[in-house]
Amino acid sequence: MVKLSPPRRRDERRRQRARRNVINRLLEHRLIKRVSYEKYREKVRHVYDGPQGALLATCSLLSLHTPLGERLFRERKFDLRGVRRILDVGSGAGQLAKHLLKYADPEATITCFDLSHEMLRRARTRLKNARPRYLAADLTRLPFPDGAFDCVTCGYVLEHLPDPRDGLRELARVMMPGARMLLLTTEDNFGGAWTSRMWCCRTYNRRELAEICRGLGLDWSTELWFTRMHKVFRAGGICVEILRR
Template identity: 55%
Template sequence: MAPLSSPEKPNPKRLRLKKSLRSLIEFGGGDQIDQNQFQSTTRKLYDGPAGAVLYLASKLSLHDPLVGRIIKTRRFDVTEFRSILDIGSGAGQILGHLLRETHPEARLVACDLSHQMLKRARNRMDSARPNYLSADLTKLPFRDESFDCVTCGWVLEYVSDPRDGLSEIYRVLQPGGSLFLLATEDKFSGMLNSRTWKCRTYNRVELKQAFEDSGLPWKEQHWFTPIHQFLRLGGIIVEATKPLEAEAIQSL
């Protein structure tokens, strides 16, 4: 686990260079079209051939096994939770590990914007345990405080403003509940990934602020391996906790 410290703010010259690279490489649709159109484009992408190869791509990129390692070694301990929502379940990059590592009586709900991805997940998991539901991250069809854990892997990149998604996660989380989220960072590799998967990227400092604005302060930053941490690669992987009511009142 990495120590919880504020991400280092880049100097102005580095910011200008990164902005120029982003304009040349990164997919710009998330900033240039409205959220409804963005989601329509996303749904078509994952309903089609790109979505069909996502599971294989997650294996080849090692994202699937590396996420599994974080969960299996209990760096993010899912054994304590009894009601878990997995957002963006289509490729099973997190869902498969939840099936193996959570308590057998824990309630698992798998949701995805793409109906076709949900069908693929259902077939791939070959388990009757999860409930599968098509849902929009910004309009989750669940009551307040329905889950004690939410996992969300590479989904927030398809929301124009991260606060729209994070505020919904905050709403459905129970006080004291945990969020485990992975997002594409605005590094060079992330920009290439953005172009491939038609998504946006996030600056670590700005995303941390969006979490705080949404009432979900970061508890821990995770890295796939020490090498990833040393080279600052692998994207943004964070654990956040919804404050207990008493803590929330004290912070006001």
């Protein structure tokens, strides 16, 4: 076997990564790039209103996102202590809101919003809790004043935007300086490409997304992993704590 020098090994690794990216890009769902945002948003609403949305909570359980997501809060990798006004973006079936109810201080307010009325109804039924405020809204046009929240959780929603800036700008606006956000989103790897096919969404490149966030005053403070295995195999998508500058 030919032994490569370190720079050539690095080049070879880069080439391999580029080849893998081409395959992932070919696999990735294309709708988000083909139609206008309005048309795409209607499709997303339709998907989540329907049977796929009804199965969302079960899917999150089977893919272990619900139990692994809880670990982030339980082990205080994302620490909810002391936060007072929490916004849960694209609450879906209330998967993250369930953890917020369990781990946030009792006096913290929780606002859940989603594009789909049907998902909000499902979240309400599942959570059986009068504490959160539920409302229908689009991440690109938030009905909240500037600096209204000191904590945001945004789980697997950003991949439903053709341009992440439209959602991140709004989140930066409603976060007060120093506020923290837990952002989970689909990454541009093989697992992410399959997820995008299932849920008609896009994927993100970790470095590019971090750069976009920085440009909007949202600094990546800590990259998080569900488990050590996830870190080793770069699995589970992007999971990061973000700080509003």
